[in-house]
Amino acid sequence: MSKMRVYEYAKKQNVSSKDVITKLKEMNIEVSNHMTTIEASAVQKLDGLYGKKEEKQPQKQNKPAGQSQQKTNQDPVKPKATKNANSEDFAGKEKVKPAPKQGEGKKHSQENQQKDNKVFNKNKNKNNNNNSNNRNRNNQKGKNSHQAQAPQAVKKVKELPAKITFSDSLTVAELAKKLHREPSEIIKKLFMLGVMATINQVLDKDAIELIAGDYGVEVEEEIQIDVTDLEVYFTDDEAAELDERPAVVTIMGHVDHGKTTTLDSIRNTKVTAGEAGGITQHIGAYQVEENGKKITFLDTPGHAAFTTMRARGAKITDITILVVAADDGVMPQTIEAINHAKAAEVPIIVAVNKMDKESANPDRVMQELTEYGLIPEAWGGDTIFVPISAIKGEGIDNLLEMILLVSEVEEYKANPNRNAVGTVIEAQLDKGRGSVATLLVQNGTLKVGDPIVVGNTFGRVRAMVNDLGRRVKHAEPSTPVEITGLNDVPQAGDRFVVLSDEKSARQIGESRAQQALQAQRSEKTKISLDNLFEHMKQGEMKELNVVVKADVQGTAEALTTALQKIDVEGVNVRILHTGAGAINESDITLAAAFNAFVIGFNVRPDNNAKRAADAEGVDIRLHRVIYKVIEEIELAMKGMLDPEFEEKIIGQAEVRQTFKVSKVGTIAGSYVTDGKITRDSGVRLIRDGIVIFEGEVDALRRFKDDAKEVSQGYECGITIKNYNDVKEGDVIEAFVMQEVERK
Numbered sequence: 001m002s003k004m005r006v007y008e009y010a011k012k013q014n015v016s017s018k019d020v021i022t023k024l025k026e027m028n029i030e031v032s033n034h035m036t037t038i039e040a041s042a043v044q045k046l047d048g049l050y051g052k053k054e055e056k057q058p059q060k061q062n063k064p065a066g067q068s069q070q071k072t073n074q075d076p077v078k079p080k081a082t083k084n085a086n087s088e089d090f091a092g093k094e095k096v097k098p099a100p101k102q103g104e105g106k107k108h109s110q111e112n113q114q115k116d117n118k119v120f121n122k123n124k125n126k127n128n129n130n131n132s133n134n135r136n137r138n139n140q141k142g143k144n145s146h147q148a149q150a151p152q153a154v155k156k157v158k159e160l161p162a163k164i165t166f167s168d169s170l171t172v173a174e175l176a177k178k179l180h181r182e183p184s185e186i187i188k189k190l191f192m193l194g195v196m197a198t199i200n201q202v203l204d205k206d207a208i209e210l211i212a213g214d215y216g217v218e219v220e221e222e223i224q225i226d227v228t229d230l231e232v233y234f235t236d237d238e239a240a241e242l243d244e245r246p247a248v249v250t251i252m253g254h255v256d257h258g259k260t261t262t263l264d265s266i267r268n269t270k271v272t273a274g275e276a277g278g279i280t281q282h283i284g285a286y287q288v289e290e291n292g293k294k295i296t297f298l299d300t301p302g303h304a305a306f307t308t309m310r311a312r313g314a315k316i317t318d319i320t321i322l323v324v325a326a327d328d329g330v331m332p333q334t335i336e337a338i339n340h341a342k343a344a345e346v347p348i349i350v351a352v353n354k355m356d357k358e359s360a361n362p363d364r365v366m367q368e369l370t371e372y373g374l375i376p377e378a379w380g381g382d383t384i385f386v387p388i389s390a391i392k393g394e395g396i397d398n399l400l401e402m403i404l405l406v407s408e409v410e411e412y413k414a415n416p417n418r419n420a421v422g423t424v425i426e427a428q429l430d431k432g433r434g435s436v437a438t439l440l441v442q443n444g445t446l447k448v449g450d451p452i453v454v455g456n457t458f459g460r461v462r463a464m465v466n467d468l469g470r471r472v473k474h475a476e477p478s479t480p481v482e483i484t485g486l487n488d489v490p491q492a493g494d495r496f497v498v499l500s501d502e503k504s505a506r507q508i509g510e511s512r513a514q515q516a517l518q519a520q521r522s523e524k525t526k527i528s529l530d531n532l533f534e535h536m537k538q539g540e541m542k543e544l545n546v547v548v549k550a551d552v553q554g555t556a557e558a559l560t561t562a563l564q565k566i567d568v569e570g571v572n573v574r575i576l577h578t579g580a581g582a583i584n585e586s587d588i589t590l591a592a593a594f595n596a597f598v599i600g601f602n603v604r605p606d607n608n609a610k611r612a613a614d615a616e617g618v619d620i621r622l623h624r625v626i627y628k629v630i631e632e633i634e635l636a637m638k639g640m641l642d643p644e645f646e647e648k649i650i651g652q653a654e655v656r657q658t659f660k661v662s663k664v665g666t667i668a669g670s671y672v673t674d675g676k677i678t679r680d681s682g683v684r685l686i687r688d689g690i691v692i693f694e695g696e697v698d699a700l701r702r703f704k705d706d707a708k709e710v711s712q713g714y715e716c717g718i719t720i721k722n723y724n725d726v727k728e729g730d731v732i733e734a735f736v737m738q739e740v741e742r743k
């Protein structure tokens, strides 16, 4: 008997290393772990406890031999080894484990076996039954049985779960684990279903249900609530909790039809009159009162480039006022506005403006709008038309009453007694106050001190100011307020939610910022099969990288949209970053890394940014007018393109004589009739007015000398590269490719 390690001995005795260690400790033999070597004397002692295996082996082989024989008769098909293994497993266990556990183990295995029978085919059933018979027999024999063990056989028939859960998808390996099956088995099943899968293949819901169904296992998809998804907090309330809230109205329409004038007219007649001394402040939205009821107006800018904002505006809007100038009728942006409102399923009230004008023709407006499904009530439709003169303030009251009428019908409601949720209307960086955001409370009541997540920013509502510039402590549903206290500037259209504690707000805000950053990064590198071709194509494209900073987030977005619309073949505008506020050092760092321009719209670089831009050689372009920005970028893009060439004919020569020279080919003795022929020009051979060859000049000679160019009125010898079939009377036309400026 020699020394051996704990695990080796445990293996020999088919017991666990832990068990051996315990036994050794009981004998006061110190061992630290399964790798510890045990002395020969200790091995002997252990043998005394476990029974010496080597000696018993011949005996073991004798005994079951007869049995095997017997079994083979019963079942000639399958392995004796397995059966023996099973039987010995139990025999082995009996030795080292206390009796009750043994029984349990046995029962368990039998159960497994039964369950397994359900899913295995008949042949296998047969084997399994044999196994259990065999096992029973061996168990009856009790302690004296010492057959070789293969515990895998027991593992293999692990019980199927009654139900599995998953979220989104599972890989084959994950599904196999959940089903307590080998991945190969799942792969086989998929193969039978005509799906070639690998172990790491991702299975969708249908595939998971199919496979699990095949095993008779129930499947449940777990819908994971992502707390960082702000939409989750926009929940519905019980009808009993709801109170009436003011309608949120946006004004849309074509350029110059009078949107701003209408908004001003409403504000001037209503706000200042009602709130004497109130300083109206531009916060992107305001409220007015009509007949004791409030209406909220979103003061979104009306320029064509603000489509993005307007599209977003429509989402938080209850009613759209479509301003159409009575003297101009339906124009492109009128139609665009109708489409936005329709897409958002927002009711439209048509304000037919400029009624004071002599050329006003409201009937024409109504007529034109019928084409877009806006039919006045008088004509059997259900669209409200209100004639107004925004400039004179006429019809404004009527317009407001109509808004109240629609509100009454639509019954706009919200629950003021809950944490506030809503949307960012505008956000910017203020020198003194830091991040300033105008929020529209859509549900709940926003309070000073509330922990809040706004888009990818977070904080506590430090101060709230209403549209009259007054500090307020509460903001009820449909109220626009300007808040401070955020860690960064959110974006117009971002959602905001109030949370119960600041810690959660911070966590969610930070993880959202992180996610946004990651998404931005992966956007640059992500390649899937779907977009592979695009990436390949884009490989040939040149990119104009731009960082956009503007005074207000809405403007930055509008500018971005406009820039992306610039259509210059072969060049992409890639917006690296957009934001509100001064151009700072990090904008420059980003621009430097990607060789980008920085566009500042109504903003200036701070001192650090100026210094960094000088050091890094980053070009900053400052603008105040959107179309100037677009124009400039367009030019830059044209400059970036490979130059465009245009052919220019520079001269003609007539072939008067031909000379065949060996090694050189045919020399065309010619007379330049027009312009000139140059050494490096392209040539066309024209015979009877038809171009029969196009190529290059090979050699140009004046008498015996090479010439760079030969002008009109002179004779010369011309050979054409790879062409010898020149005949007398042919015309040689010379041309060059000239770079032209792109239009």
Ligand SMILES: Nc1nc2c(ncn2[C@@H]2O[C@H](COP(=O)(O)OP(=O)(O)OP(=O)(O)O)[C@@H](O)[C@H]2O)c(=O)[nH]1
Pocket: 253, 254, 255, 256, 257, 258, 259, 260, 261, 262, 301, 302, 303, 353, 354, 355, 356, 357, 388, 389, 390, 391, 392
């Ligand atoms: N006669 C008359 N002129 C009006 C009326 N409403 C607006 N205008 C004039 O029409 C022009 C355009 O008005 P805005 O209110 O700036 O139009 P807008 O739709 O906001 O224009 P954008 O902001 O450029 O899209 C201005 O010169 C206004 O004075 C009106 O009721 N009657």
